[in-house]
Amino acid sequence: MAGDAGNAGGPGDAGDAGDAGANVIHADLDAFYASVEQLLDPALRDRPIAVGGGVVLAASYQARAFGVGAGMPAWRARSLCPELVIVNGHFREYQHLGDAVMDVFSCFTPSVERISIDEAFLDVSGASRLFGAPTSIALEIRRRVREEIGLPLSVGVAQSKHLAKVASQVAKPDGMVVVAPGHEEEFLHDLPVSLIWGVGPATAARLASAGIHTVGQLAAVPDGFARHLVGERAGQKMAALANNVDPRKVGPARPASSMGAQAALGRQRATPELVRSTLGYLADRVASRMRAAKCAARTVTVRVRFPGLRSVTRSVTMPMPIDTTLTLTEVAGELAWTAISQERQIELSLLAISASHLVAHSVQLALPFAGGPPAPKVAARSQIDRAVDAARARFGRQAVGYAAVVFSSTPSVPEEFRELAERHAERAIDQSRAT
DNA sequence: TCTGGGGTCCTAGGACCC
């Protein structure tokens, strides 16, 4: 593996020292959205670019060198990097190219666990007879993705998912790191704790206040100390990963347990019209997805964010699941107004609806329940939904909607971006929980 | 001119039941 990655130093270079047991590959496309834009428009190559509108969704490595990162307001990104080029995303291209990369992975093993549009775990333990050692497979995958698709891909090869993931992060950008069996502790020892899966800014700060900065330091603290510091379960998991204990296997994702939608509003007065139209739009998205997935929700949660980023949630669990757009709109509306009036706020910056306690159902739900709409209304709404779903299936989503549900304000992000994110969240609902 | 949209998991208190 000579010369494949300049940053694959340390134990990772022992690629031919026998990586029997290092059968997990984590493959992660670098700065995915930005790399696609640079692929589509050669004029953007080697330049600092960001994908987004008012906010940066992704930044090229040339832009990251200036401190530009995802989630940053565009004005701030420009001030950090005056020559930054901000482009609108080609969200449908992202889906196509992400799928094409996954197809390359599938050429080497059927065991591909896609965890986002641009990232997957591969178990290649059964692939060596056909394709050689995991290290050779990883090299070949990188080569093919680069030559056939044109995108840079970083890979980590190790015994466990966690270690493979850490390795691919260390390998970025456009590199490969192999953690040879027997060298795991050595590899992890000096890395910052923030590379551990599940250790974010808050946990890292708490650990730092206790003098813990590296994975080695975390692994060395007495049993129970981590749990005292960050809580029972989080502490357990964190300590296990620091000690390289990770029993997770590469496999299919579990069924979705919730579905939601949100809309940032900038800063607007909390008028009944605004709340009604925004929640109507969001409920339409969520409810139609539920119906398409043949499921319904017992719990509805509304999140309301106010200027200053403070947010509150209100939720309710109903005796019967719902999947009707208008009923979801009404339930969400009551929750939202409860929160807005309790908080005595007059302006909003975001509204969100989430549906959980999802229950699979094969027949159309039209069951009334105490406190819900009366039976004839439920049946009528169900019919309306079915008609709308059918019309959309034939003529497209924009063809028909609910009069009161037209999203009045300018959408904060393009429709294609929402669709990309939704499609990515699509996972089968557990049909064993059918009503 | 202070922030996108999609998710998961955990904690803690209270209600309720046995």
Added chain:
DNA sequence: TCTGGGGTCCTAGGACCC
């Protein structure tokens, strides 16, 4: 009369991930 423990569900908030 006062008192005990355990389990489950619901709600609100927070941390984290892509």
